[in-house]
Amino acid sequence: MTTDRKVLKIPLRLGIAVLILGILIKIQDWSPHANIIMVTALTGIAVMYSIRFMKKTKKRFLDYVKLVLVVVWCTNVVFSIFHLPYEGILEIITFITFLIWTVLEGTAYFARNEDDRKISLDQIMWNGIMVIGSLAIIAGVISKILYYDYATPLLLLGFFLIAVYILRDTFSELLEEKK
Numbered sequence: 001m002t003t004d005r006k007v008l009k010i011p012l013r014l015g016i017a018v019l020i021l022g023i024l025i026k027i028q029d030w031s032p033h034a035n036i037i038m039v040t041a042l043t044g045i046a047v048m049y050s051i052r053f054m055k056k057t058k059k060r061f062l063d064y065v066k067l068v069l070v071v072v073w074c075t076n077v078v079f080s081i082f083h084l085p086y087e088g089i090l091e092i093i094t095f096i097t098f099l100i101w102t103v104l105e106g107t108a109y110f111a112r113n114e115d116d117r118k119i120s121l122d123q124i125m126w127n128g129i130m131v132i133g134s135l136a137i138i139a140g141v142i143s144k145i146l147y148y149d150y151a152t153p154l155l156l157l158g159f160f161l162i163a164v165y166i167l168r169d170t171f172s173e174l175l176e177e178k179k
Helices: 009-028 034-055 061-081 087-104 121-145 151-178
Strands: none
Touching (some): 034 061, 087 121, 121 151
């Protein structure tokens, strides 16, 4: 597989769109077939991503992490829909692989070119700051809704970390342009 063209890009996006539609149908309780739509989409996503992974010629550690993340997450949601056992184990595996992906690649995945695959310690640190800031905002919002103590400082910490990340990102781009 070449780096400029990914296999099954459009079918995967369609699968995600069908999944979102199924979630919307389930939330709105429009049809009793929402579970079937979601399970079909999740199965399609897991199968297509597995095929995409097998077509890759160069497989890196992060490619394996992403494969496990996608397949286990899809399986976890199906288990959750049908209330099957071992759902908690799948959630833990999904969480661990998501953390590994976030630390090693995270936000840099959305901001870089395909040719740039190397990750520096600096990028890992700044991705960590972004993740901690995002989690602080989420926890702060939930804490604020539940009237917990320290909700406001948690929100402020999250906004501060995200602002620092954005400023650093902006100024690093400006410095690169000057060079």
